Amino acid sequence: MSPPRRTPRAPVLGGRLILPSVSLSLLLLTLALAACTGGVSERSAGTTSAKAAAAPLSWTHFDTPEPPAMTPALATRGKQVFSENCASCHGETGQADGTCAAFLSPQPRDFTTGVYRFKSTPGSEMPTDEDLFTTISIGVHSTGMPPWQFLLDEEDRWAVVAYLKTFSDKFERFGSGTPADLGAEPGSITDEMIANGREIFQKAQCAKCHGETGYGDGPSALTLVDAFGNAIPPRNYHKAADFKRGHTLRDIALTIHTGNNGTPMPAFDDALTEEETWDLAAYIMSLAESRFAGGGEPAAAVLGAHLGDPDVVVKLTERHWNFIPNEIRVQQGQLVRIDFQPTDNGLGVGHGFAVDGYDKSSFMNGVMVQRPKSVTFRADKAGTFTFYCATQCSTGPLHPKMNGTLIVEPAAS
Numbered sequence: 001m002s003p004p005r006r007t008p009r010a011p012v013l014g015g016r017l018i019l020p021s022v023s024l025s026l027l028l029l030t031l032a033l034a035a036c037t038g039g040v041s042e043r044s045a046g047t048t049s050a051k052a053a054a055a056p057l058s059w060t061h062f063d064t065p066e067p068p069a070m071t072p073a074l075a076t077r078g079k080q081v082f083s084e085n086c087a088s089c090h091g092e093t094g095q096a097d098g099t100c101a102a103f104l105s106p107q108p109r110d111f112t113t114g115v116y117r118f119k120s121t122p123g124s125e126m127p128t129d130e131d132l133f134t135t136i137s138i139g140v141h142s143t144g145m146p147p148w149q150f151l152l153d154e155e156d157r158w159a160v161v162a163y164l165k166t167f168s169d170k171f172e173r174f175g176s177g178t179p180a181d182l183g184a185e186p187g188s189i190t191d192e193m194i195a196n197g198r199e200i201f202q203k204a205q206c207a208k209c210h211g212e213t214g215y216g217d218g219p220s221a222l223t224l225v226d227a228f229g230n231a232i233p234p235r236n237y238h239k240a241a242d243f244k245r246g247h248t249l250r251d252i253a254l255t256i257h258t259g260n261n262g263t264p265m266p267a268f269d270d271a272l273t274e275e276e277t278w279d280l281a282a283y284i285m286s287l288a289e290s291r292f293a294g295g296g297e298p299a300a301a302v303l304g305a306h307l308g309d310p311d312v313v314v315k316l317t318e319r320h321w322n323f324i325p326n327e328i329r330v331q332q333g334q335l336v337r338i339d340f341q342p343t344d345n346g347l348g349v350g351h352g353f354a355v356d357g358y359d360k361s362s363f364m365n366g367v368m369v370q371r372p373k374s375v376t377f378r379a380d381k382a383g384t385f386t387f388y389c390a391t392q393c394s395t396g397p398l399h400p401k402m403n404g405t406l407i408v409e410p411a412a413s
């Protein structure tokens with residue numbers, strides 16, 4: 001159960017700041033490379049595993065700390081944080097025109113419009129400082145927006161919140177909206193709630209966009225565009241990893257209540273009671289889960305499959321930009337298959353795997369939550385090797401821990 005979301009105490013920042021001049025640091029360039037090496041819009045025929053569904057990053061379950069005062073000094077610090085970490089996508093002037101933007105789908109947010117989507121406040125009300133902090137911390141699932149809690153400390157994240165607010169005068173004009181109160185979360189999800197939710201789904205005409213069976217294929221689906229004129233598909237409820245906010249009951253209920261401002265996803269805060277909202281969320285969640293019943297699904301692609309059946313299969317995962325396990329031990333001569341299933345989508349381009357000193361064709365790239373991959377290679381050289389994330393940005397400062405050790409023990413003679 002999550003604590004009720006707090007209303008902001010901090011005063012709205014006074015005075016506008018001078019916008020930064022364009023400068024590309026090495027980091028941005030690395031990011032640009034990472035985002036520009038493909039895989040960004042590869043969102044097709046993927047599979048999702050039970051593991052990924054079990055550990056969601058949830059917007060509503062994030063433990064958001066108390067905000068500091070949004071002072072001009074904090075915003076000045078935020079400007080630097082922004083320039084170094086955010087501008088490659090969101091643009092130095094916040095207009096979503098960074099070097100990577102053209103390669104991202106969906107597009108990064110244009111902050112000068114003051115249109116925010118992920119928030120505790122309904123409809124077009126402005127987000128609270130905590131809302132911005134939460135989104136920045138957990139990222140936006142299944143998009144290029146990274147979870148910055150693993151990359152920036154708390155103070156830097158608050159600083160960048162202060163700076164984001166200088167891009168649009170709507171924060172000063174309207175102030176933060178009032179966070180929604182959905183009451184207590186139901187203790188458990190019952191069949192009755194799900195059945196009731198199914199009826200509400202019909203009555204509220206969610207199917208027009210999301211489709212009768214929730215596959216995101218309703219009659220209006222192909223015609224939808226967001227406030228920036230970009231095509232925007234309604235969510236396919238059966239792919240839990242695609243829920244941008246997370247797919248816990250509270251995440252889904254909050255989305256139904258607040259809507260996604262700037263997208264065709266309406267707010268149902270006036271149309272549905274609290275109880276109806278929870279029931280409807282339970283129904284949506286039941287669809288998301290059904291796909292994961294029965295455990296993991298087979299890997300989407302096996303590179304090096306022509307080499308034959310492996311002698312050893314290593315299950316490799318990634319969590320918070322670390323490989324698990326980070327040591328792999330095999331025998332020389334063995335045919336090794338690495339089944340790689342990360343727990344997040346990296347910077348929207350996925351993660352990779354390669355072994356330094358081994359055949360460079362035995363590598364994987366663009367491995368995502370919905371796109372697990374496998375690679376098979378012959379451990380023909382004995383010794384200690386480094387394996388690493390083969391997606392460009394990994395070797396830079398962003399993924400310093402995305403590596404591990406491969407120990408190939410010499411064959412007994």
Ligand code: HEC
Binds near residue numbers: 031082100119135145
């Ligand atoms: C690799 C590209 C990339 C980088 C780097 C990046 N973002 Fe994003 N960001 C995105 C994308 C793409 C979206 C839009 C997601 C969507 O529309 O669903 C987004 C969305 C957001 C949103 C959501 C706004 C809303 O509508 O609620 C916020 C806030 C945000 N970014 C802040 C930041 C901050 C702060 C940084 C730097 C610390 C940053 N982003 C760095 C790609 C990026």
Ligand code: HEC
Binds near residue numbers: 204263
């Ligand atoms: C007019 C079209 C439309 C209608 C009607 C509609 N939606 Fe949506 N919905 C969307 C779009 C588009 C998105 C994707 C928004 C995005 O990607 O930011 C979405 C996203 C969602 C999400 C996913 C949020 C996330 O975190 O990714 C949920 C849950 C959802 N809708 C539930 C519902 C329910 C329940 C109803 C009916 C009460 C409904 N929607 C009615 C268009 C619609």
